[in-house]
Structures are given as C-alpha cells and as structure tokens.
Amino acid sequence: MLLLAFDTATPAVTAALHDGERVLAESTVVDARRHGELLVPAVDRVLATAGRVLADVTGIVVGTGPGPYTGLRVGLVTAASFGDALGVPVHGVCTLDGLAWAAGEAGLDGAFTVATDARRKEVYWARYDGPLHRVEGPSVDRPADIAAETAALPCVGPGGTLYPDTFTDTRADPAHQSAGALAAVAARRIAAGEPAEPVRPLYLRRPDAQVPAGYKAVLPQ
Template structure:
C-alpha cells in the first residue's frame, strides 16, 4: 500500500505519503490564498523525499472539508485527476476527522476550523476516532451551550476564545494524519467510513453556498 493524501480545506496546503504502516514523507504550508499554486509542488516534494514515482501510488486520500469553496476544490480535483490517470481508488475523508485523529484526545471534545463570515465549521467527538453527528457551520456564540466545557482542536478555537477557552493543537489539518486514519480504516475493512461509496468520486462538504455570487439585476448586453 502506498497512499498519497492531500487536503486544501483549510489554510494549510498539505500532502503526504503513507506506506500502510507510517508516514514516509509529508509537506505542509499555511497560505489561504495559494492552494492551486502550492499543492502540486507539495506532491512533487513528498514523492521526491520518498524516492518514488507517482505511478507507485496505490490509492489517493483527500480531505473533503468542510471548507471554503475555492480552496477545497483544488484538493478534490487534484485527487480525482490523479486517481483517474493512475486507475486507483480515491478515498474521501472529512477534514475535521483528520484534525480529531491528529489530536489523540480521548473523551468528548470539539474540532472547529475557520469558516469565515465570523463562523466556524465544527463537530463533536467522543474520541479521536469517533465523531458524534455531522459537521455543521455556525456562529460560535450560537453553539456556546453545546460546546461548553469541552476542549477544542483547530484554528476556530484560537479565533473565538470566548466560546472555546480550552484550545488544543493541532491548529490545521495534516495530510499525514488523514493518510494514517485512512490506512487504519482500510486495514480494518471499515470502508463505510469514507465519504464516497461504490467507487464514486468524493463529494465536497461545503455546508453553505460559495462566497462568489452572480450579481442580481445585472444588465444584459446583447448584440444589435
């Protein structure tokens, strides 16, 4: 097994290789505006560090969000393209699950990432491997009662300390954690964990409409 994992759902542009036992190479850079520019060089770096070619990869792992529309699509399209070109499966993993897994926490906690518009993407967990319910997007003040007293992992906790006073690391997701989680689930035969079933491409978790909108009442100009 050689899994190539990528995630662009957060400001971290991250790629990693996992051989089924451990992460053999990883590259991450935090830059919220350059996902498309940075992802392919990150993939090149991890392949070079591991000393393998792209055609050695036996599966792709991609973070499906939740995350902002533009950045999230970079990772999804890249993974789908590689998977199609190589003829290998593409496994979609919730980005929040990758953060939870990397935290190593036991007992109830929350993962929260920055959703912009003064909101967070968030989910509750019973442990680093078990999410409770589906991810959501909300204003921190609106969920204060639901997360009160719980440790919180992710950049969202740092942005809104009044709601998330017990902030924990990591701040951003790592492709290494996504790959390790996926390898663990595949080894256990838990294929129902992944966001895509029946060989379908992974679907993004947007949770809301994209920021860019078609202007209302725009003037239509037609040739005379």
C-alpha cells in the same frame, strides 16, 4: 499499500505519503491564497523525500472539507485527476476527522470539539468522543450559537483560537491540518474494511460568488 494524501480545505496546503503503518514523508505550507500553486509541488516533495514515484501510489486520500469553495475544489479536482490517471481508488476523509486523529496522537482523549475558520464570523465544527469517532457534525455555525454544546469540551483546530469566549479550553496541538493524519485515518478504515466516504465536497453553505439576480440592459429593445 502506498497512500498519497493531501488536503486544501484549510489555509494549510498539506501532502503526505503513508505506507499503511506510518508516514513516510510530509510537507505542509500555510498559505490561504495559493492552494493551486502549492499543492502539486508539495506532492513532488513528498515523493522525492520518500524515494518514490507517482506510479508507486496505490490509493489517493483527499480531505473533503468542510472548507471554502475555492481552496477545497483544488484538492478534490487534483485527487480525481490522479486517481483517473493512475487507475487507483480515491478515498475521501472529512478534514475535521484528520484534525481529530492528530489531536489523539498529541494525547487528547475522551470527548472534544474540532473547529476551523469558516470566515463570516463562523466556524466549521464537529464533536467527537474519541480520535476516530465523530458523533455530531460537521456543521457551520456562529460560535455563540453553539456555546452551550461546546463550552465544557476541549477544542482543537484553528477555529477555537479565534473565539476564546466560546471555546474556553483550546488546545494548541494540532495547529493546522496534517495530510499524514488524514492518511492514517484512511489507512485504518481501509484495513478494517469500512466503506469509503463519498468523494464529495462538504461546502455546507453557498459560495460567496452569486449569479446576479438581474442584468442591466445595454441595448435598445
């Protein structure tokens, strides 16, 4: 097994190679505005670091969000293109599940919340009772609207640090998404024979860009 994993649903453009047991190479650059420019070079770096070529890859793993439309689609389109070109399966994994796994690797156990920045004074969030078991979400909400559900739980992910009044027990690690963690989740699911998640974007709300409701006439009728 050789999984190429990447995620562009958050400001972290992250890519990794995973052999089913461990991460062979990983690259992460935090830049919310350059997902399209940074992703393929990140893939090239991890392949070169691991001494592999793209033809060695047996599966693609991609973060399905939730995340903003522009960044998220970069990863999903790239995953579909690689999967088609290589003739290998593409495995979707919720971005928040990758952060949850990384939190478990950092020592967090029991129930906790994962939150990322959804902009518009909102967060994408999900609740877990362990690093591999999501029990609620993903959802998008204003922090104040979910305070009663999250106040007693530790929170990981960049969304928590933005709203300390709601997420009162925010953990510093992980600070950003890790493609290596995303690949580890997928590798465990593949080994267990679990059905793959749909490779569909979790936008959770309509995009910022909207089609105008009406057009101004510029020619005489």
